Amino acid sequence: MKKLVILGAGTAGTMMLNKLNGNLDKSEWQITIVDQFETHYYQPGFLFIPFGIYNRKDVIKPKRDFFPSGANVILSEIDRIVPEENKVLLMNNQVLEYDYLIIASGAKIKPEETEGITGDFGIKAFLIFILLKAPALYQISLNRGKMMPRLRLRRGDSFQRRQKRNGTN
Numbered sequence: 533m534k535k536l537v538i539l540g541a542g543t544a545g546t547m548m549l550n551k552l553n554g555n556l557d558k559s560e561w562q563i564t565i566v567d568q569f570e571t572h573y574y575q576p577g578f579l580f581i582p583f584g585i586y587n588r589k590d591v592i593k594p595k596r597d598f599f600p601s602g603a604n605v606i607l608s609e610i611d612r613i614v615p616e617e618n619k620v621l622l623m624n625n626q627v628l629e630y631d632y633l634i635i636a637s638g639a640k641i642k643p644e645e646t647e648g649i650t651g652d653f654g655i656k657a658f659l660i661f662i663l664l665k666a667p668a669l670y671q672i673s674l675n676r677g678k679m680m681p682r683l684r685l686r687r688g689d690s691f692q693r694r695q696k697r698n699g700t701n
């Protein structure tokens with residue numbers, strides 16, 4: 533039995549699990565996927581929260597909803613890979629052996645590592661990319677002038693006025 537281990541059950545890891553699970557012979561392959569979180573965060577959806585189009589519920593879903601049935605899933609933080617021994621050490625003290633390893637652990641945003649991006653400017657620039665801060669931006673848009681809805685209305689109004697003036701509607 534060949535062992536395939538996927539590190540990270542985000543977008544890439546979950547897609548690999550689904551594709552390979554459907555294509556590899558189950559009598560020859562054992563596939564295991566590891567992630568530290570039970571929930572999936574749909575990051576592109578974060579962009580819609582500040583404008584009131586999505587809320588937290590729309591971007592947070594159980595990862596299991598996207599796994600094929602019977603998938604071997606381990607919920608644990610990954611400690612490290614020991615490539616010379618084909619092993620992965622997990623924070624729950626499990627040791628996984630692999631023949632093939634897929635590393636799909638994603639990227640972490642680290643604004644503090646870019647000079648000048650922290651402080652007031654950084655807080656504003658990165659609000660949308662951090663789920664916990666996105667609803668705060670929505671609140672700002674509600675409390676201080678409803679940024680998007682008003683912009684949209686004004687544009688629509690003036691567009692309609694211009695059309696009327698020009699007799700084009």
Ligand SMILES: Cc1cc2nc3c(=O)[nH]c(=O)nc-3n(C[C@H](O)[C@H](O)[C@H](O)COP(=O)(O)OP(=O)(O)OC[C@H]3O[C@@H](n4cnc5c(N)ncnc54)[C@H](O)[C@@H]3O)c2cc1C
Pocket residue numbers: 539540541542543544545566567568569574575576577578579608609610611636637638639660661
């Ligand atoms: C605001 C925003 C908007 C975006 N918009 C778009 C868009 O419009 N279109 C688009 O294509 N892409 C978009 N992206 C990018 C897209 O979301 C990412 O490219 C995609 O999620 C990356 O997938 P991934 O599988 O590589 O990483 P992720 O989806 O981040 O998955 C990595 C997984 O690895 C796990 N993990 C990491 N380290 C460990 C560890 N030590 N132990 C255990 N588990 C671990 C994490 O818990 C996570 O589940 C956007 C991203 C953001 C932030």
